[in-house]
Amino acid sequence: MAKELTPRHIDYAKWYNDLIIKADLAENSGVRGCMVIKPYGYAIWEKIQQELDRRFKETGHQNAYFPLFIPKSYLSKEADHVEGFAKECAVVTHYRLKNAPDGKGVIVDDEARLEEELIVRPTSETIIWDTYRNWIQSYRDLPLLINQWANVVRWEMRTRLFLRTAEFLWQEGHTAHATRDEAIAEAELMLNVYADFAERFMAIPVIKGVKSPNERFAGAEETYCIEAMMQDGKALQAGTSHFLGQNFARAFDVKFATKEGKEEYVWATSWGVSTRLIGALIMTHSDDNGLVLPPTLAPIQVVIVPIYRGREDFEKVNEVAVNIFENLKKAGIAVKYDDRDTHKPGWKFNEYELKGVPIRIAIGPKDIENNQVEIARRDTLEKVVVSQIGLTDYIRKLLEDIQETIYEKARAFRDSMVSSADTWEEFTRLLDEKGGFISAHWDGTSETEERIKELTKATIRCIPFDQKPEEGKCILTGKNSKGRVLFARAY
């Protein structure tokens, strides 16, 4: 039937795309490079938002909202920043349309040219720091801990659903601090929030580390990141946190009076995760039958499918099913009872597997007779028959077990995808034959990193926080190195 997914081993990219369409997460839109996030996909994003928002508030942050449009002049105030984003900015030049002279539709009114063009934000540092100038006068105003949930636009040449779209949804935190140490601590704190969220909530194991200068955010002094490993052996940056030093404070003249009455520039951070996390989620857990969702993120955690022949059967089955449904709902479990008679049970089984619903309960005449139900778990595809007595507790424990199991499975896979290379031959062979992270020595220069990228398409994903000091020779140049960094081909 038409719902079959392309298996991963045949074409991983096609599998990814098929899955998104068939699980009803998102679709391409009439606008090049922009996607429509459909209700089921958006429900997953809302779960991500809710949990992250809770964690941001818990660490003292407040939400605010800054404009979509940024005056062109703002962007050019920080040299590295503008350099980093200039090539992918959408620009608003006019503010009015008029009827076309030939009567066919509308055209841009040339007389309505903006005096200063507006950039559609690719990120909000500039508009935010321009605003912070007025908010910060004294050390008493610090720290300033703000987050915003927003859309941003980066005019990408090649796009892929969730992984890289011209417009995407994200959150961006922007904080101001009195001291360098405090700002660094904030950037590290938020990276830890991301890492903990990724692992506990999304069941995605990540490696924390620092970006090399080449991969650093434009305008940052230091970029921290969490890196995840996808099933096809490619790495994916799942979140970043930046220590911005005083770069934006200087560019936007944001100073404060210290306790001692001296005037100083403030220290800044910014940090973000985006709808890209949904791409990471898909490529970490899902299989050839479709999406696999960790219970914490699943819009539907349990689905109940009744099985029956004829009306009498249905009534008996329905009574039990409704009872189970009510009990699970009362227990705070997101449960759906699918009693549609327009689709056969087999159709429903496949549909909910495609959508990654963690647990399916099937109830038929046989089960009614024996006071049991059939339970199928999505992650392992195992089916068991269990008693109707104590079912709610059983389900609750099973949800926890699924969460744990898929995380452990992903972690075991990730661990198996970290290799070491000590020679160039070994390095390139591992990249081509196995993929994954390759731990190797690097001489610390931008030129070498660039050269390795040209030769192999692999980049330094991060210098891990837990890097062990170790004398060695650079994989490419043979020059001295004091520790290994993680290379990978990446999304």
Next chain:
RNA sequence: CGGGAUGUAGCGCAGUUGGUAGCGCACCUGGUUUGGGACCAGGGGGUCCCAGGUUCGAGUCCUGGUAUCCCGACCA
């Protein structure tokens, strides 16, 4: 922005030498079905990407646009 391909029903496609548009899925109606994507019967749905041109006649040939996809350079 370079290289390649493709635009025909909601989706996936076929359409011969130029002769007035079809298949599968989906959809609608009725019936039989229901423990892993049911079956039968009937039905609806088209600016054949757009604009010119050749021709008695163009989905098909020619010219020019345009859109999308794939591969490269750039990126969360």
